[in-house]
Amino acid sequence: PARFLNRTRQAGWLPPSLMHRVLTTLSWARKIDRFTMMDSFSLELVNFDTQKMETPDIRGVEYQKGTLLGTEIRAYLLNKWDGLCAYCGKEGREVEHLTPRSRGGTNRISNLVLSCQACNEAKGSRSVDEFLAKRPAVLKRIQAQQRASLHDAAAVNATKTWLVRELRRFGSPVETGSGAQTAFNRAQQGYDKAHWTDAACVGDSGAAVAVHPLQPLLIKSMGRGNRQMCGTDRYGFPA
Ligand SMILES: [Zn+2]
Structure with a gap:
């Protein structure tokens, strides 16, 4: 068995x-x-x-002011849609509401996709169902991607x-x-962007840090040899 x-x-x-x-x-x-x-x-x-993007008012002054939230939402959408328009697949930079604000759509991340300016204007104040009524395949793909989480x-x-x-x-x-x-x-x-300046800027305390007199401590991880209990000769026999 x-x-x-x-x-x-x-x-x-x-x-x-x-x-x-x-x-x-x-x-x-x-x-x-x-x-x-x-x-x-x-x-x-x-x-x-x-979680903060879904409920932006939980805590944090920057989130309440919306500057960081806006940056975070745009960065998230650019990553999720690879910088491409959800409707036509060309390069897109606009934050786009599936259900428009004027029709009761929220600013929640589940209602937002990335689009190009042309599609953004073409859609206007229609909902995504109306806009894509003649392109059901595209609508289906968008809905599937909205459900998918970032597996990696x-x-x-x-x-x-x-x-x-x-x-x-x-x-x-x-x-x-x-x-x-x-x-x-x-x-x-x-x-400037570098791994160590990023490290200094992590979290709420990273909003005000002085990095310029500092030097990073660079650490290199080395292997410790192999884990074999017994070496073999070139024919595979235990040595
Ligand atoms: Zn487009």
């Missing part, structure tokens, strides 16, 4: 390729903490904070959830931010 389904894994198990990211980060957090006594952690948790983010999210939980054990506050928030913070302060 098949014996491959009788293996159990601990809850929250991560594949080794992802686990090593968690462990490397944790061991460096421990090393740096020993010398500098870090008082808080800021971690970029997701590319786009879809799932593995990364699993890693980050692990990391947040482990960092909390240090006892210092752990704040989290979205990638779009990082980009917004960096742009507001006029810093």
Whole structure:
């Protein structure tokens, strides 16, 4: 009988390729903490904070003012639609309401797609069903894509959830931010794009940081050799 389904894994198990990211980060957090006594952690948790985009008034001054929210929504749509118009497939930059505002459509992310200016004007104040009445295939594709989530983010999210939980054990506050928030913070302060300036601009605390006198500490992860218990000769026999 098949014996491959009788293996159990601990809850929250991560594949080794992802686990090593968690462990490397944790061991460096421990090393740096020993010398500098870090008082808080800021971690970029997701590319786009879809929960905040759905309910923009939950917290945060920038979200209430709408500047960061607008940036985040546009960045999310550009990513989701690959910068292409949902209706015609040409390059698009407009944030487009499926059900228009004048007909009771909301600003929720589920009502928004990306479109080009021509399609945006052609659609006018019609709903998407009316606009695409003669192009049912396009309508179907848009509805399918609205339902689809960002699957590729799932593995990364699993890693980050692990990391947040482990960092909390240090006892210092752990704040989290979205990638779009990082980009917004960096742009507001006029810093050049680099991995380390991005790292400095993560989260709410990243809205006001002085990076210029700083130098990044660059860390290179090296393998530790292979995991084979016994080497083989060139014919595959144990050496
Ligand atoms: Zn178009």
